[in-house]
Amino acid sequence: MADTDDKRKLLANPLHGIVIPTGLLLFGTWLFSWSYMPYTIAFIIVICSVQYYLATQRQASMHQTIWRDFELIDRTMVAPMTAIYRFKLNREDEVLDIPTGHHLSCVFTVDGKDELRYYSPISNQFDAGFFDILVKHYPQGKVTSKLASVQIGQTVKFRGPVGTLDYKPNSNKALGLIAGGTGITPILQVITRVITNPEDETELKLIFACQTPNQILLKSELDSIAEKYPKLSVYYTVDQPSEDWAGGVGYVSKEMIQDVFGDEKDTKILMSGPPAMKSHVHGLLEELQWDKEKIFYF
Template sequence: MEFLQTPEIQIVGVAVALVAIVAGAVYFYSTKKPKGCLDPENFKEFELVKRTQLSHNVAKFRFSLPTSASVLGLPIGQHISCRGKDGQGEEVIKPYTPTTLDSDVGFFELVIKMYPQGRMSHHFREMRVGDHLAVKGPKGRFKYQPGQVRVFGMLAGGSGITPMFQVARAILENPKDKTKVHLIYANVTFEDILLKEELDGLATCYPDQFTIYYVLNQPPEVWNGGVGFVSKEMIQTHCPAPAPDIQILRCGPPPMNKAMAAHLDNLGYSSQMQFQF
């Protein structure tokens, strides 16, 4: 089966990215930005207005904000805490990073991979349009300022792509931000790749500023990306070399994070050049 991009998919990806570019430019050039809806101390309820199933265990959830001009108010690279109930009816709280930015007014979206035994996965699996999600934030140690580094290298695995996608979008949609982004995104199978259409659209629209290298542990028969686990050689080839004005961001399952930290240390990246979400 042919898994490489078709012209139709490329066109859709470009269209998605172009819409984002226009929205981003309007947002970044605007002098009046509305106040965010988040509360760092108290949970607030947001209504689910659309649920789109992306695969057998991944769905995109769109939640409405109070008005069509409202913004979530989430700083770039930070996340929110979501509260729900597991299969036994017990409360569970888990952090998630929206795939939307504050340039997306009136709503925010979460792309969620639902695991069979995941406690919060159960809550999202049961959610239907009209239900409400309790959210608190912003949370997180990462603080981004345009131009703070010359180049970002990004190492993402599975659902760890969401903070990377958020940061990449913010950079690329800001006409004043010339930061380059080199992303390595690892998954088990082709079907596990999240946000592929959007990522490919960014790569097509910003070829001089954004590159992506996919790595699969179990690739399809026709595949032109990396195979196996992310190696030191892949990092050397697809990420910026150690330097004072670069930073490597990583986010993935704990075993991957541990392995990537060891690779980066061995390659000479100092602790100041690394950040783990």
């Protein structure tokens, strides 16, 4: 089966799939009879046209620099003012396989001005035919209010991917992941990429901070992953705990970082969250004298 797949890939190469066969066909016609050359050329034009059409159909839906329209096919509320939006790709068998921890740009025209926002897809590299983004809505949010008004069947413009994270499997013994609110989305990308690669033995240690327990986004998904994959551990902390809350309480602290992540020499930290939280965590890591080469902010 592997040998068959290799041959198919070989034929997909323009040199082997078009150039060499065309050359042989022209050479054979020249040897046989020049009178058949017009028919041969017409046949070649038809074959090349078909190959070109098939190539355009295989192109990725998402373009890095060109805005393209994607149809909204589903919207699911997952928390107060927070929803998962599902957009359709051009082909049912296509997957949005973008680099780990990268984002998509979304644009709306508001008051005559283009407003851009960046969202990390939460669908994984095995989800075919669509991609999902997690969006928290704000009362004064220019883009989120526009997104909220989009109806099923209407389109939204995206392009990408965008990002600077260069993740390499097993480049660190452990990853210390810190997320706040919707900042969990690029972190979830990293988690998904690690657990779906059997050769990646990186340990994953997550601190997820939110205001209240019911604002912890994708908690059931994270708990399910942690249950199935021992290399992921999750520590939740909230500012306003409920009576039955059993997790951490308060902002992310130096003690939490030390207790959950352990030795700085073995751990690289990836952090994603609101600007105020990033500034707070940055200060903590400076106090801990964490190696700056082992810190990445989304």
